Amino acid sequence: xxxxxxxxxxxxxxxxxxxxxxxxxxxxxxxxxxxxxxxxxxxxxxxxxxxxxxxxxxxxxxxxxxxxxxxxxxxxxxxxxxxxxxxxxxxxxxxxxxxxxxxxxxxxxxxxxxxxxxxxxxxxxxxxxxxxxxxxxxxxxxxxxxxxxxxxxxxxxxxxxxxxxxxxxxxxxxxxxxxxxxxxxxxxxxxxx
Amino acid sequence: xxxxxxxxxxxxxxxxxxxxxxxxxxxxxxxxxxxxxxxxxxxxxxxxxxxxxxxxxxxxxxxxxxxxxxxxxxxxxxxxxxxxxxxxxxxxxxxxxxxxxxxxxxxxxxxxxxxxxxxxxxxxxxxxxxxxxxxxxxxxxxxxxxxxxxxxxxxxxxxxxxxxxxxxxxxxxxxxxxxxxxxxxxxxxxxxxxxxxxxxxxxxxxxxxxxxxxxxxxxxxxxxxxxxxxx
Numbered sequence: 001x002x003x004x005x006x007x008x009x010x011x012x013x014x015x016x017x018x019x020x021x022x023x024x025x026x027x028x029x030x031x032x033x034x035x036x037x038x039x040x041x042x043x044x045x046x047x048x049x050x051x052x053x054x055x056x057x058x059x060x061x062x063x064x065x066x067x068x069x070x071x072x073x074x075x076x077x078x079x080x081x082x083x084x085x086x087x088x089x090x091x092x093x094x095x096x097x098x099x100x101x102x103x104x105x106x107x108x109x110x111x112x113x114x115x116x117x118x119x120x121x122x123x124x125x126x127x128x129x130x131x132x133x134x135x136x137x138x139x140x141x142x143x144x145x146x147x148x149x150x151x152x153x154x155x156x157x158x159x160x161x162x163x164x165x166x167x168x169x170x171x172x173x174x175x176x177x178x179x180x181x182x183x184x185x186x187x188x189x190x191x192x193x
Numbered sequence: 194x195x196x197x198x199x200x201x202x203x204x205x206x207x208x209x210x211x212x213x214x215x216x217x218x219x220x221x222x223x224x225x226x227x228x229x230x231x232x233x234x235x236x237x238x239x240x241x242x243x244x245x246x247x248x249x250x251x252x253x254x255x256x257x258x259x260x261x262x263x264x265x266x267x268x269x270x271x272x273x274x275x276x277x278x279x280x281x282x283x284x285x286x287x288x289x290x291x292x293x294x295x296x297x298x299x300x301x302x303x304x305x306x307x308x309x310x311x312x313x314x315x316x317x318x319x320x321x322x323x324x325x326x327x328x329x330x331x332x333x334x335x336x337x338x339x340x341x342x343x344x345x346x347x348x349x350x351x352x353x354x355x356x357x358x359x360x361x362x363x364x365x366x367x368x369x370x371x372x373x374x375x376x377x378x379x380x381x382x383x384x385x386x387x388x389x390x391x392x393x394x395x396x397x398x399x400x401x402x403x404x405x406x407x408x409x410x411x412x413x414x415x416x417x418x419x420x421x422x423x424x
């Protein structure tokens with residue numbers, strides 16, 4: 001490039017001569033241009049060898065439409081897989097659960113003199129004292145309730161008058177529960193061997 | 194230089210491929226969604242506690258451990274009025290015990306066995322006791338032996354005495370009903386004032402003698418004041 005400020009032309013001769021020469025350059029005709037392009041297309045490119053030649057010298061091109069279609073498919077696939085891969089908030093099967101046909105009817109009995117109400121709580125009713133109230137047997141001190149339990153190991157306790165927690169005197173003890181209370185254990189259908 | 198209109202149409206693949214790859218990779222990345230807590234946890238706990246417990250439950254589920262005992266433990270704590278931090282700590286400890294029990298009992302163990310094993314471990318039973326029980330009778334359910342073992346230890350029977358008694362009985366082919374009967378008799382003896390170690394030793398010896406058809410001897414219980422044959 002020529003900096004015109006650094007090369008002042010006293011008479012402007014060079015610039016005029018250059019402009020005149022440019023104007024006089026003959027423009028190639030359509031036939032010449034076509035011949036030139038044909039020769040360029042037919043010229044062989046030097047080939048490179050290697051595993052990644054396709055990356056720097058691709059043999060094909062993509063149109064905007066093709067790019068859009070491929071991107072849409074990729075996004076669809078990605079969202080689909082992402083959705084399927086996200087863990088569902090489904091509840092895992094209970095450790096002690098089994099089929100409904102494997103349930104057994106169990107009767108719980110507690111002798112508790114001088115109390116007004118007794119409830120059975122355990123892992124089978126979410127430890128909810130309102131879920132399984134026990135029934136007094138003919139104005140006696142005996143309280144009882146019958147319910148179906150799935151086969152397996154269950155932990156339970158009795159709640160007396162809504163505040164006192166008692167274990168079942170006739171059942172194995174569960175280890176200390178971490179909350180300062182004891183619970184009992186029952187194994188439904190596990191003593192047949 | 195002004196780009197011609199068809200420049201994009203002839204863009205080489207290496208100009209588009211990286212963008213496509215990045216887009217595809219981004220789409221494949223799972224969208225992080227907050228884990229939905231068990232509805233029972235959401236009912237009984239504040240959002241933060243429910244989330245903490247759910248994270249423990251999800252971790253257990255991811256490793257194939259039974260999760261229902263963890264939810265149950267949390268609900269138990271709530272019903273007993275325990276503080277939220279205490280409940281989270283107990284649930285976490287319970288999850289660790291479940292993992293240790295499965296490791297000791299073997300990957301093929303059932304859910305009830307794992308839960309019972311965790312209970313035994315939390316009662317103070319040694320991990321190798323679980324391994325010895327599994328090795329004693331492979332394929333047999335360990336739920337009752339583990340429940341009985343945890344009960345005995347909870348009743349202050351020394352861990353070694355309780356473990357050796359239950360392992361010996363299980364190895365000798367004692368049935369579950371007899372093990373439960375052993376537990377009842379030990380409990381009665383303890384309530385009657387017998388030292389727990391003595392009670393389990395006498396009752397265990399009687400159980401082994403009675404279960405061995407080759408042995409015609411009856412246990413001598415007069416010395417300890419306990420009658421092994423008593424109900």
